[in-house]
Structures are given as C-alpha cells and as structure tokens.
Amino acid sequence: MQRTLVKAAHNSSNPMDQILLQGWVRTKRDAKKFSFIELNDGSSLKGLQIIVDASLADYAQVARAQTGASVEVNGKLVASQGGGQKWEVVATSFQVVGEAESDYPLQKKGHSLEFLREIAHLRPRSNLFGAVFRVRSRLAYAIHQFFQERKFCYVHTPLITASDCEGAGEMFRVSTLDPKKPPLNPSGEVDYAQDFFEKSTYLTVSGQLEGEIFASALSNIYTFGPTFRAENSNTSRHAAEFWMIEPEVAFCNLQGNMDLAEEFVKYLVRDVKEHCADDLEFFGKFVDKELLTNLDLVLEKPFVRCSYTEAISIIEQSGKKWEKPVKWGDNLQSEHERYLTEEHFKCPVTIHDYPRSLKPFYMRVNEGESPDRETVAAMDLLVPGIGEIIGGSQREERLEVLRENMANHDLNEKDYWWYVDLRRYGSVPHSGFGLGFERMLMFVTGVANIRDVIPFARTPGNAEF
C-alpha cells in the first residue's frame, strides 16, 4: 500500500476505498464513541481529519496519539459529514509510530516567534513555518527557472576565497592553524603562509568577482549560493549566513541591469502567487493583512526609477524632520529609504547613479559629470517593509579607470591581478546585481524577521542547531 500525502488526499476528486496516511497529530478531539484526529504531513497547510471509531480494534492506540505524535492510518477517504473540509478519512487501522511526551512544546495555541526560534528543531511542524519553508523551496526553484528560461548559465563560485572583497564588511577566517600556538613570521604576526592554502582565506562575502569572469566567457550567468558576513549586526534583516543570487550579464549597461532586476522580482512574485496560493493566503490572514494587495501592486505597476540626486531633493523637500538630515554625498539612511518606498512612492523604487565616493571600486564611473558630483552606475532596489533587496551596478570595464579606482580605495592591484586581466583581454561593458534570497522571501511572505525564513539562522551568538 502506497502512502498518500495529505495534499493529494485533499485534491482527490473521488472517494477512495483504501488510503494510507502517515504524519503527525496536530490535535485530537475525543468523543464517547470515536475520536477526531487532525493529521498533518507537511505537504499542505491543511491537515486531514481522521475518524477513529471506538469499536475499532486499534482504538486503544488513540490514547497514545497526543499532539505531536507520529501515526500511521489506513482507511477510507469519504466525503466529510461535518463542515470545514471536503474529505475526511475513516480509519480501518490506526497505529502510533512514535509517541510525543507530554511536554511537547508545540501546542494548538499561538506561540511567539521568539519562542519558536528556540525550538528550531520542532517549528517546521507549525503552520507558519511549514508554509514559510514550502515557499522557500518554491522560490529557490523559481529562481533557477527564471534564469534557465533565459539561457543564463548557473555558475558555482567558490565559498572559500582569498580575495578580501572590498566594502563587504567583516569576513570569517578559514584556517587549519592551531589557534593556541599558530606559527609566527619574523615580525611576530601569525604566518598564514604556513596555513592550509598558504595564504589568508575567508568564507566568501560575494561571488561577484568570479561571476564577472564567467560572464566574460559565457555571457549570461548567475550564481545562487550561501554567503557569509561576520558583521556584528543585530537587526531583523541581517544574518551571518544567507543565500544570494548574483546574475552577471555581458554587454549590458545599467538600464538593462535595472530592467532585469525588475523583471526578475516580478517573475518571482508571480510564480509564488501561482504555486503557493494556500500558504500566501495564510500569511495574508495571520502575518500581514496587506500582503496580497501589496504583491498585486508589485505586479501591476512598473517600479519607480529615481536617481540618487532626485532622491536627495525629494527627501529635502519632504518637509519631514529627520533623525539624520542628508545632503548630496551622504549615504541614505534607513529612515530615508523607508520614506521613499513606503510613503512617497508607495511601491518598489530603484535608486540609481550614486556618488562615486560612496561606492566600491568595481562600479563604473559615469561620464560627463562635474568633478564635485561624480557618480557611478550603481542601483539599489528598495521595497516597502524591508528596504534594500537588491544592490547592483554596471562594472568598470575600462582598465585605466579601474586602476584609478583601486588606487583611490588603497587596493593593491596585485591582489586582483586576474580581475584586472579581464580588462586587458577583450573587456566588455557588463552589469550585475545581488538579490538577498531571504529578503525576497520576507517580501513575498510578509514575515518580518530574517531569522524566521531561514531553517537554522546564524546570527551573532547563535549557532545552536
């Protein structure tokens, strides 16, 4: 007898004489002559109601089938006599596979997200987290589908890297040296020449530089993998380990880059809406009442595009009182980004052409601007509720300008010799961006904390599971 998933049972168009279900008990309601058991196997938000009649030989098993227990049920799929569901299962046999002890922490009532984080080994069995991780899986699939449909090549960039990718914050060191007595060089510092890779190595903060190499050969590529930042960030939208999607496109300028980003985000929203409708409806009910309306809005309207310079004057003319006032040349603060996307435009906004001094060495310097207001072809996509979800740019393809940038940023050309080489051999204009996978997932689910869209979140002081 083959197992039927709860989702398939719900979708059945006919009653079934025989059905085998396996899963976990969500709740049990005992009557005198029978018991109702709600069984969930993670295949869908909705559980399936099982009726176990007291006359059944296995009825004694029901007493052991407490919330959280795993069970195996054979029975008939029949039209439900009660309201609330189309189908239910009348058991012909009922076995408890694994009992749940009475201190099973997941109850029928609501739990705080903070508490559920502490029981990350059990929270996937809750409605909310089951839904989150089903959507996470679909979103990952949709990402590959989007790029594969467009003939982008999936590139696996290294997780261990020697390049201290500029501007991306603190890195986790990768070393096999004995931390108690590491070898020292003559000047008394740790001698990483004796380390595993014979140089300092770190977990990657971005696959972009390697992505550019492959775009300079295969034209359209994307990466999709884990990324690590050792920043001591304690916010609802930062994690030490997260997944990032980084497309890189040869013969593409900033306009094309912004077009791709917008098409991409809309594609993902549309795909999840289509394939995770039940889960999204749940988020709309219990997480964010506006979610479905907001997602529709994303699909309907073109994203606003606004230059950094325009953004600054909008903020200046807003008449609002800012904690930190901005002038041209300053970084936009969270409060400003929130104002732009949530209040002023009320939709996703792409801010482009930022001051050169604010951005990393690899971004392309715009031509024909006054020397005190130089900009680079950078873009950030901001969405309501989360802020920056995409950061990208056209890359500097001109050898001399790149060298000048590196000098301005105190970078040693020798450390990036292969990156510079790309500008010496068949250099092309090219562009790319990074999309934070978890931030996108927060956006489509309405879940407000990044720790709640990662199965086992790594944040400062937290790596329990």
Add this chain to the structure above:
RNA sequence: UGCUCGGUAGCUCAGUGGCAGAGCAGGUGACUGUUAAUCACUUGGUCGUAGGUUCGACCCCUACCCGAGCAGCCA
C-alpha cells in the same frame, strides 16, 4: 557595537513591598459530528543569575546573562 524595552508554570500572559495567579497544554471524569470543541475536578513555580536595601523583595537598587525592537553595516 550603541540606544530602548523585556525575562513570573511546558506555552501565552496578569500581578502586588506582606500566603504565587489565569487561560491553554498535561492528568481524571462527563458530554458532544467535533473543527484552537465544551464542562467539572486536578498536577505543575529556584518569579533570568549574583549581590544589595528592608522586619519582610517577584516587586526597589547594582552588576551580569539572555531575548526583542531600532540604528549603523549590507543582501
């Protein structure tokens, strides 16, 4: 890392300078085609930790630990 708020039963929370509380979960029983079922009874506590003030501290003070929100950094 800075600022702010919080930590009381398995969970969600109330509480007052003077006997430690409720709902849910667990247990027992009743009842009912139930839907977070219902009703009665019932088990369950180092009040984050360590000091201090006080006749007396869950409550007031100090330090520390942990969590959350916001900010910075970014995706």
